[in-house]
Amino acid sequence: MNAPSLTDLGLRPFFQQQLSLEELENDALGRVIEHHKSEVVLLAGDDVLRFRLPPNLDPVCVGDWVLFNDQRLLRVLERQSLFQRKAAGSGRERQLIASNIDTVFIVSSLNEDFSLNRIERYLALAKETRVEPVIVLTKVDLCTADVETIRNQVQQLDSLLSVYCVNGLDSNDIAALKGYCQRGKTVTFLGSSGVGKSTLVNSLLGHSEMETGAIRDQDSKGRHTTTYRTIKWLPEGGLLMDTPGMRELQLSDAKEGIKLTFADIESFAEQCRFKDCQHHNEPGCAVNKAIETGEISPRRLENFQKLLREEAHNSASLAEKRVKDKAFSKMVNTVQEQARSVKKFK
Template identity: 40%
Template sequence: MSEPSESLLAHIGWRGELPKPPADQPGLRVARVIAQHRAGYELHDGDHAFNAQPAPRFIKPGIDPCSRPAVGDFVMVTSAKPPMIERILPRRSELARAAAGERHLRQLIATNIDTVMIISGLDGDFNPSRIERYLMLVEGSGAKAVVVLTKADTSDAVESTQQELRKRVSASTAIHAINAKSADSIGVLSEYFGPGTSTVLVGSSGVGKSTLTNTLLGETRQATNAVRETDSRGRHTTTYRALIQLPSGGCLIDTPGMREIKLTGEETLDGDQFGDIEELAQTCRFGDCSHLSEPACAVRAALEDGRLDNARWHNYLKLRDELSVAADSLETQLRRKTENRVLTKSLSRRSDEKFERR
């Protein structure tokens, strides 16, 4: 296989100059991870897709999951049969959440993306608090967040719902209401899918991610299912993350529906989503104000005169507490890793000294 050119790789989101193959492995070439399966990875070099296996070091037990190849990664791969992923090129953005369980390990959702579209249905799925949680994950990822409300054709309260959400979302975050089945309706999203761009769709099952993908493609490629009438939730029609090339020249990563959106512990509250609340709290008379009964509390004053939405404030408190617990868990985990590494080195040194004395 020949080395792909920059112009070919641009079709799958590559930017800039191609890196030179390392001197000790001159046959490596660049490709992008477009899917991950139990049996390995699927890559694309801008011309065609092919399967590849990860180098053995990527599958060692105990390795940080974020150190492994992920959908969206640009990698350097051998020309062997089957090809082997040898290196992960620097990521310009990473969208991650905490994996299920109690260890708060980061789980990559997608990498090298420009836009994260948070998809929510204008039905029983609509949940501003969940959208705020997604926005916290996006902040710091290096990507831009956009909220997309689907099923606008089934709702009589599109405008009022958008106004309600605007009270909870930063002014810098765009909100679009669409009918994902209509090519005309999704036209407002075209600016995010231009040539060379990469966008990932996130949201619950049944919100219309696969339907939107099919409409963007102009064909039915992703399976779709109806949602339950009781809670507007659907089954996982998309079962794994996959990067898809769009006719517009952009790349789209469709993801399975997420039931749990855990914070990793690395998020902050002083960004676009909640930065105004943090600044407001700084203007209270007392530095340790609990915002409950202290005099001259700026937060309570804002709640009373309507400048601060009450539901947003309570979700902020919930996320603040959760973030504190996650950060403590992450710090403990990192400290244990460091202690184990030091202990391993110490035991190794003692072993070497013991054998040298013999």
């Protein structure tokens, strides 16, 4: 491949319009292709550059466009899309996952890992960020159930959703995914550990770059070995962002994405007699009526309500942290101002 241009890296007017004339003349743009704990690796045309993260820089993640000069990183450009989550555990931090994605492959295996609830969770995350979701159901060669029946269950979540059943080692199956990987486009995979993401990465790259583990007999999962986020070139000219498996994906600030994922329930809810209907035993509940007629499954309503509760709880926790951080910053600024005043009069 010839030296990549910034357009090859995904640069588009949305990002260019954020730069001043002075910045265009004196500084340079690069895209974050690797993110480690205290440093990042940028690709800027043909140059691969490594920078330490300065303490005053806004949070950075793989996929970001950043402005830099010979000495340091200057600023992070506004993102066109951003995948983020509440950090795993009970903390109140938000974890950035990846930015400026065009298509997200939501991966679930067809064996014991398969879960419509989990797919809906990932769909809510994708729809919140306005990134095109594509469902990839893997390990079709190991599936003992009827593959087409499972595929239809996923398709019923959204009639416009693209759903593919693949053997990650079959080049004919993989060919269907390559149309999303064209020049200047960035794709990524989301899915729990061991569903075959690394195998798909190797197949799309055309060579074995990501280590994969054997399938464990007890739970039909592979031993996923990706430990950091990074961007790789695809033969079709696009970029593939590989992310570690995420065992715990908690939604926050994703209420709109949840409602878009469950648009059918939202549509029926508008017909309920009471605007604040909780869809339990209220009279005139159109959602419960739709369940009785088979238009909505009880599982789908239960998962919708579960995700809304989780999102509300996590968003409240993060909002509380933001308020506390703001109060702490204000206190620090006050102390610093008082210290300066005392010093001035000495």
